[in-house]
Amino acid sequence: MLCDYCDMDRGYNSRSGTSYSSVRRRIVNSVANTMQLLENVSVDVERGTSVEVFSITSNNDSMPECVGMDYHPMIDANASVSDDDVDDVDDLLCDSSDKCHTSSESDIDDQQHSEKSPLRAVQLAQWAVRNNITDTALGEILSLLKPHHPNLPLDTRTLKKTPTTNDIKQVMGLDGKVGHYSYLGIQCGLVDLLQQQHLSEETSLVLQFNMDGLPVYKSSSVELWPLLCLVRQLSHKPFVVGLYCGSKKPASLSDYLQDFVQELNSLLVEGISYGSMKYNVEIGCFVCDAPARAFVKNVKSHTAYYGCEKCTQKGLHIAYKMTFPKTDAKLRTDKEFSLMSDEAHHHGLSPLSLLPVGLVTSFVLDYMHLVCLGVCRRLVTFWLRGPIQRDISKASRLGAAAVQQLSSKLVNLRHSIPAEFARKPRCLTEIDRWKATEFRQFLLYTGPVVLFDVLPDAVYNHFLLLSVAIILLVSPKFCGPYADYAHSLLCLFVEQAKHIYGEDFIVYNVHGLTHLAADVKRHGCLDLFSAFAYENKLQDLKRRVRKGSCPLPQIIRRY
Numbered sequence: 001m002l003c004d005y006c007d008m009d010r011g012y013n014s015r016s017g018t019s020y021s022s023v024r025r026r027i028v029n030s031v032a033n034t035m036q037l038l039e040n041v042s043v044d045v046e047r048g049t050s051v052e053v054f055s056i057t058s059n060n061d062s063m064p065e066c067v068g069m070d071y072h073p074m075i076d077a078n079a080s081v082s083d084d085d086v087d088d089v090d091d092l093l094c095d096s097s098d099k100c101h102t103s104s105e106s107d108i109d110d111q112q113h114s115e116k117s118p119l120r121a122v123q124l125a126q127w128a129v130r131n132n133i134t135d136t137a138l139g140e141i142l143s144l145l146k147p148h149h150p151n152l153p154l155d156t157r158t159l160k161k162t163p164t165t166n167d168i169k170q171v172m173g174l175d176g177k178v179g180h181y182s183y184l185g186i187q188c189g190l191v192d193l194l195q196q197q198h199l200s201e202e203t204s205l206v207l208q209f210n211m212d213g214l215p216v217y218k219s220s221s222v223e224l225w226p227l228l229c230l231v232r233q234l235s236h237k238p239f240v241v242g243l244y245c246g247s248k249k250p251a252s253l254s255d256y257l258q259d260f261v262q263e264l265n266s267l268l269v270e271g272i273s274y275g276s277m278k279y280n281v282e283i284g285c286f287v288c289d290a291p292a293r294a295f296v297k298n299v300k301s302h303t304a305y306y307g308c309e310k311c312t313q314k315g316l317h318i319a320y321k322m323t324f325p326k327t328d329a330k331l332r333t334d335k336e337f338s339l340m341s342d343e344a345h346h347h348g349l350s351p352l353s354l355l356p357v358g359l360v361t362s363f364v365l366d367y368m369h370l371v372c373l374g375v376c377r378r379l380v381t382f383w384l385r386g387p388i389q390r391d392i393s394k395a396s397r398l399g400a401a402a403v404q405q406l407s408s409k410l411v412n413l414r415h416s417i418p419a420e421f422a423r424k425p426r427c428l429t430e431i432d433r434w435k436a437t438e439f440r441q442f443l444l445y446t447g448p449v450v451l452f453d454v455l456p457d458a459v460y461n462h463f464l465l466l467s468v469a470i471i472l473l474v475s476p477k478f479c480g481p482y483a484d485y486a487h488s489l490l491c492l493f494v495e496q497a498k499h500i501y502g503e504d505f506i507v508y509n510v511h512g513l514t515h516l517a518a519d520v521k522r523h524g525c526l527d528l529f530s531a532f533a534y535e536n537k538l539q540d541l542k543r544r545v546r547k548g549s550c551p552l553p554q555i556i557r558r559y
Contacts, residue, residue, distance in 0.1 A: 119149045125160045129558070132543065162557050171244060171255045179246020180552045183259040184559075186229055187272060189239035190281075194274040197234045204280040205231055205272070210238065210287045210534040211296050213249055216542060216551050221247045224551075226541060227260060228534055238537050240559060245552040253298060257351040264355060283357045287529050289369040290508065297359055298350040302508040306344040309363065310515040319504040324511035327491045334358030364519045365512050366531045371470060372439040374509030379463065380431060380442070382501060383455070395459045395500045402454055403428055409450035436532070443467055444474070462500055465493040466513075470526070473516060479525040487517035 124145075128138050135156045142159065145152055153159050171181040190205065208230040216222045224245050230238040242260055250256040267281040286293075290302040293309060300307050303322050305315045313329035315322045332342070337360050338353060340346045352359060382395060384403060389396040398406070407427035414424040422437050425446055448467055451460055469489035472482045479486075490513040497505050516526075523529050544558045545551045 119145065119152065121152055121159055124152065128156075128160065134546065168552060168556070171246070172251045173246040174248040174251045176251075177247050179244060179248075179250065181242065181244045181250070181256065182552060182556050183242040184240055184556075186241055186260075186263050186267060189229060189241065190231065190234075190272055191274060192239065193231060193234040194279075199233070199277070199279070202277050202279060203233070204282050205233060206282050206284040207231055208238075208284045208287055208529065209241075210531065212288060212292050212531075212534065212538065214538050214542060216245070216545055217548070220548075222551065223247070223249070224538075224541065224555075225249055225256070226538065227256075228537055230533060232528070236533060238534055240537075240541070243541075243552060243555060245555075249295065253296065253351050257296070261351050261354050268356065283355065283362065285523050285529050286363045287366050287531050287534060288363070289366060289531065293363050296350065296352060297363065298347045299345055300347065306342065307508060308511065309360065310365075310512075310518070312342060312345075316503075321504050321507055323504060323506045324508065325498065325503065325506050327494055327511075327514045332360050334360050361522060364523055364529045365516055366529065367470070367473075367516065367526045368436050368440075368531045368535070370509050370512050370516070371466075372436040372443065375466065375513065376439040376443045377431075377434070378505075378507075378509065379466075380428070380439075382505075384428060384431060386501075395456075398454070406450055406454050409454075410446060413446055413450070436535070444471055459500060462493065462496050465489050465496070469493065469513075473520050474526045476525045476527075479520050483517045483521050486520075487514070490514055490516060 124141075127133070133141075138156045138159070139154075142152055142154055142156065146154055156162075168180050168182045171179050173179040186207070210228040210230070211225065213223050213225045216224055222245065224243065226240055226244075227242040228238040229241050230236075242256075244250055244256060264281075264283070268283070271278050271280045273279075286296070288296065293299075294301045294307070297309070299309065302308075305322070306312070307315060307322065308324055308329075309332065311324075311326075311329040311331050313324055313326045315324050317323075332345075336342065337358070340349070350359065383398050386395065386397045407429065410425040411427055417424050421441060423435065423441070425441070426434065426438065444467065448464060451463060454460075455463065466489075469486040472478045472486040472489075494506060494510060494514055497510060519529070520526060541555055541559070544555045546554065
């Protein structure tokens, strides 16, 4: 076998005339020195420094020639080296050199790609807001990313462009303490929606409004009174128009609603322009629960003698409860309300009277509070905790065995509930913690099934009157042609409830069932003016408060 450096057959180098042993000794020393350099390179690679690998030369005294490489084998310098080893080392270095060139080109491509696509601050800010990341955690992330992405700021307020000042004014509360109010505006919210959802043609935007109060903390009297707006043509989520925060609700309706009324009147006349399109603005309805309706309309509450907002009947006090037993009382009209002809119903003039809207027909009865949390919960609670009756024709409290049977039926249905339902059925021992969606599910779907053979026939058939009527009014398909039939079912439900549950059962919520079909005829099915969407927004606003002080600025800035 012939080597590049020596003639094996003759025993000396045919090129230089030196002996074979001298040439071999030089080769061994050169390989040993190169391997020592490679060992040093491997240490540098582990430390993260740049590496340079050297090729073997036939001259031991000459400086090695640099080639790029990232492979570093560990070879003992004192080991004997054969001719085959010399060939293997040459092949090894050649392969390593090719790997190094490939790795270097890949590193250059990755560096160019990172320079072309840097981490954008707006993307990080949107991620932080969407996942509710705290400012402390976000600040730590920014400090870690800053050395690798110099374009990112170090301060979370700079990243999220948190405003430093807000238009917050002081408003007196009912308890005499100062509250705070911030008005964000209707037009700003509409423009944001139009940017997200473009309408292909000029049309009228129908606005729904909601006012309601909710506590901020469990151990404090501080509460929020948001003013929300919903445009179902553009989104299923409402946006904030104004926000009040105080220990009690605002003492002055003018301070709370003045900016809202002025802007809304302007939008009703001028409309709103976005790009080359102009949209008219209309008021659909106001969706509030009974206490909020009485507050913003400045009328008597639902527990007063003339507390019904839809009819003029006088209530009756029975067993410490205000009841409204009539189903055919004279209805109120928008004209009579604006003239305040029934003085016993009004506290005074409402700022909303300046709007071109009827304060009777435009304030709907929300079925989430009226039916789900009102009538349906009252029925179930009566079956569990009501009085024991000896008369079979009257409803009586269920026995322990019947309650256990009913709970077992509900729990067994958990595996058969479709994914479209937000919650699975729970047993009746958790009735105090049931949500409105659970009562709705019980009324419309599970109740008619699980109550069969558990309730007496008269009580079960009476429950079906309410269930069928609400099913008709909720359905977009059946609410129009069957609204009058649903109204007759609800009136029959109220009439029979006096005999089954007693006269004191006909409280404001039960009486309100007789006026529900009229709102459906005017504004569409019940789901088009329910408070479910607004209640979800209220919880979202509450989650934006992360510390005890200054809840209103926290919500406004994070919103």
